[in-house]
Amino acid sequence: MTLNRGSKIYVAGHSGMVGSAVVRRLKGDGFSNIITRSSKELDLRRQADVEHFFASETPDYVVLAAAKVGGIAANSQAPADFLYDNMIIEMNVIHEAWVSGVKKLLFLGSSCIYPRMAEQPMKESSLLTSELEQTNEAYALAKISGLKYCSYLNRQYGTDFISCMPTNLYGPNDNYHPQNSHVLPAMIRRFHEAKLADMDSVVIWGTGAPLREFLYVDDLADACLFLLDNYSGNETVNIGTGKELSILELAKRVADVVGFEGEILLDASKPDGTPRKLLDVSKLTTLGWTYSTELEEGIKLSYVDYLGSNPRVKR
Secondary structure: OOOOOOEEEEEEEEEOHHHHHHHHHHHOOOOOOEOOOOOOOOOOHHHHHHHHHHHHHHOEEEEOOOOOOOOOOHHHHHHHHHHHHHHHHHHHHHHHHHHHHOOEEEEEOOHHHHOOOOOOOOOOHHHOOOOHHHHHHHHHHHHHEEEEEEEHHHHOOOOOEEEEEEEEOOOOOOOOOOOOOOHHHHHHHHHHHHHHOOOOOOEEOOOOOEEOOOEEEHHHHHHHHHHHHHHHOOOOEEEEOOEEEEEHHEEEEEEEEHHOOOOEEEEEEEEEEOEEOOOOHHHHHHOOOOOOOOHHHHHHHHHHHHHHHHHHHHH
């Protein structure tokens, strides 16, 4: 399938980091019929509103990037909210996409769907083979349900609904909240503020030993369009770099980019989360796609985004 530049494409969650990157890429590639709705204009948790939207707009393609997201702290504090909001958003959008005859849908999940102690690097086939990481179990269960619903619709009704599982993402339009953000943007803010305050040290959560993989969000958007054009199937597709580094090493790289010269301390009383999360990206590589933005370059671009994201951020 080749995407038609005039096709009507609905990007759910266009104001978030992932959705905005997808919209940027679509516009950059000459797509002229992109549909978006803010959460104030369309609450995806309200089934009747979603039904009306799809019946009136009848999009040809859907990219489902809308989700309630957060780091370890947010997931641990509000698991019921993460499960409910994500489940109901996914089911409403995917169901109405089927009802209205959408040609193709891409559902975006997360690498946290894989078991806590999955064999590394994690293959798509490792899904549901053992227990999930407890700190983000609710979010993972919701994402697993979304990708399974896509595959069940394909099997039962012949739809072309696919899913992809990105690794840890970062980049423009990220959330830099001090408590509710993911690890890389949280570090950018923390090290920047520490530099301004001329602090001697910065404390990061955990032992610093867990290994993580990071993908620049514009590379993800590129992969999404690639999959819409080149993949159909019931099994999800991992999207990542195939490279990993420790949280402590990540902290050192962020500190270097930001220009913080103090000491990095570890608070081992705080949770580490999953020990290792590296995706096996051989399936996507075989299909013909690889990432292009190296981590150091991506951190620099993200820091520029952080500085420009809020006029109150001190330089």
